[in-house]
Amino acid sequence: MSRPQNKLRMGYFPLPEAEAQRIRRHLVYGDADFCALDPCAGEGQALATITAGAAGHRYGIELDANRAEQARTRTDQLIYGSCFDVDCRAESFSLLYENPPYDDAMRDEGTAQRLEELFLQHTYRWLKPGGVLILVIPVSQLAVCGNILSVQFKDIEVFRLSEPESARYKQTVVFGVRRSRRERERLQEREISWWRLEFGRKSRNPDALPVLTDRPDRLYPVPEAAPIELVHRGLPVDEIEDLLPKSPAYRQARRILFAAESHERGRPVTPLHQGHVAICAVSGMLDGIFGEGDLRHLACWQAVKTILRLEEEDDEGVTTIREKEQFSHCLNLLFMDGRTAVLTADAPTGEDDNAACNQTASTQAIADAAVTGTADVPRAVRKFRLEEVRDEERA
Secondary structure (H helix, E strand, O other): OOHHHHHHOOOOOOOOHHHHHHHHOOEEEOOOOOEEEEOOOOOOHHHHHHOOOOOOEEEEEEOOHHHHHHHHOOOOEEEEOOHHHEEOOOOOEEEEEEOOOOOEEEOOOOOEEEHHHHHHHHHHHHEEEEEEEEEEEEHHHHHHHHHHHHHHEEEEEEEEOOOHHHHHOOEEEEEEEEOOHHHHHOOOHHHHHHHHHHHHHHHHOHHHOOEOOOOOOOOEEEOOOOOOOOEEOOOOHHHHHHHHHHOHHHHHHHHHHOOOOOOOOOOOOOOOOHHHHHHHHHOOOOOEEEOOHHHOEEEEEEEEEEEEEEEEEOOOOOEEEEEEEEEEEEEEEEEOOOOEEEEEOOOOOOOOOOOOOOHHHHHHHHHHHHHHOOOOOOOOOOOOEEEEOOHHHHO
């Protein structure tokens, strides 16, 4: 997935229900109460499935307001805020399920660190000795998290997730049991080094990992734990948002931060040529909603950079390669029924760019294609190409 799309989703990649049910079969709950935490709870469905049929206390932390409201109905305590603003007594939870955001975080000194490692580093201390860790991360981040896993956890197993949504993001699940202090002190350096190398090898060979199935070879017993209380030290974002419009300082700053839109009306002195229209289009001035009924669609223009590669061979057999950069415009269409289409400036294969073409007919053909969403544009006047694309291909 592209980085902008990842940012838009806030790194939220929920665990498929089928995979959560398979994870549940690897766990054994006793009659005593337990405490389970999901620091990236999302809607809370994954934690509810993993702990289904067991009597215990479920806790969650979620940064998104809408998902936090849904997770609140599936947990005993839900913190709406950042996991890094939550305080918890060390070695309190008996089960830690963690599916952190898949992204980078910038440090104060300007270096980047993976969020998977940051979340694990911040939360593993909350897991009591003998507690079970369930970590869902991309396979490429096994080596990054391996530094903590090799020291703090034992009885580690790594599985590859097979559901289509999980396979798309190359997700893996790591099972582990928290070591006690005495076990950590007895660790040999060669054992730690071996596990670090093993995590690196697994991250480079994802196809060699076993697939998570419904028939586990090893069961992980979840120890008992007494109820606890999570404390949020962050700012109450919702309350601040409600009180902000009532602030006199904000009302004064709002006129500067959110200036009123200016509307210019009038006719140009001279007719616009193609360059003028292209500049208006790619700057967003021609974006909007057009059409009626089923043909109603959202139009969004953008500039596209292309590179022309020309190869010339002289009489002596020497080949000269020239590359030329140019910009063209592209029109993205989204229809009411969910169809998406793209109008690009690429000429059809085999068509000469300098071929004579009736400009009026071309403009009308483009307009008809934008309204109907079809590619039935005559070849003689087709200067734009219409192609259907799926959302996942453009993500």
